[in-house]
Amino acid sequence: MPRESQSAHNRATRYxxxxxxxxxxxxxxxxxxRLELLRTELREKAAHWKLAIPSAGIGLLFAAVAYLLINxxxxxxxxxxxxxxxxxxFAFVAIGGLWLILGGIAAYLGIREMELRRVLPRRxxxxxxxxxxxxxxxxxxxx
Numbered sequence: 001m002p003r004e005s006q007s008a009h010n011r012a013t014r015y016x017x018x019x020x021x022x023x024x025x026x027x028x029x030x031x032x033x034r035l036e037l038l039r040t041e042l043r044e045k046a047a048h049w050k051l052a053i054p055s056a057g058i059g060l061l062f063a064a065v066a067y068l069l070i071n072x073x074x075x076x077x078x079x080x081x082x083x084x085x086x087x088x089x090f091a092f093v094a095i096g097g098l099w100l101i102l103g104g105i106a107a108y109l110g111i112r113e114m115e116l117r118r119v120l121p122r123r124x125x126x127x128x129x130x131x132x133x134x135x136x137x138x139x140x141x142x143x
Contacts, residue, residue, distance in 0.1 A: 034128060041121040071095055 078091035 030131075034124070034131070037127060038121055038124045041124050045121070067099075071099070074098075 074095045075088070075091040078094055079087045082090050
């Protein structure tokens with residue numbers, strides 16, 4: 001290989017190496033930025049859940065106590081109006097059926113609310129989708 005050709009080859013190789021190093025740096029910055037966005041969004045959600053979960057637990061405890069007291073009072077009230085030997089059984093079945101219906105409605109509403117407010121980091125996913133579309137557009141354009 002002539003000396004002049006070899007020198008041009010070395011310059012081209014160095015130029016290509018510089019381009020590849022630049023691409024590597026840009027890709028690394030791109031990935032770090034996206035990971036930081038994901039971490040930030042997950043931290044925000046975790047802070048929200050740290051407050052919501054204990055509050056929900058305390059609320060459930062109070063609701064359970066109230067549920068038991070109300071049940072006993074309603075069963076006693078209904079038992080007064082039912083004649084016969086099995087009046088307590090019928091009163092418990094009536095109140096149990098009422099709470100089953102109300103519990104089903106509450107479960108439906110809770111599940112629906114959870115579906116509306118997804119746990120996934122929505123902003124990060126949307127950003128990544130936009131990045132994917134941009135990369136596909138850039139890759140399809142000839143230089």
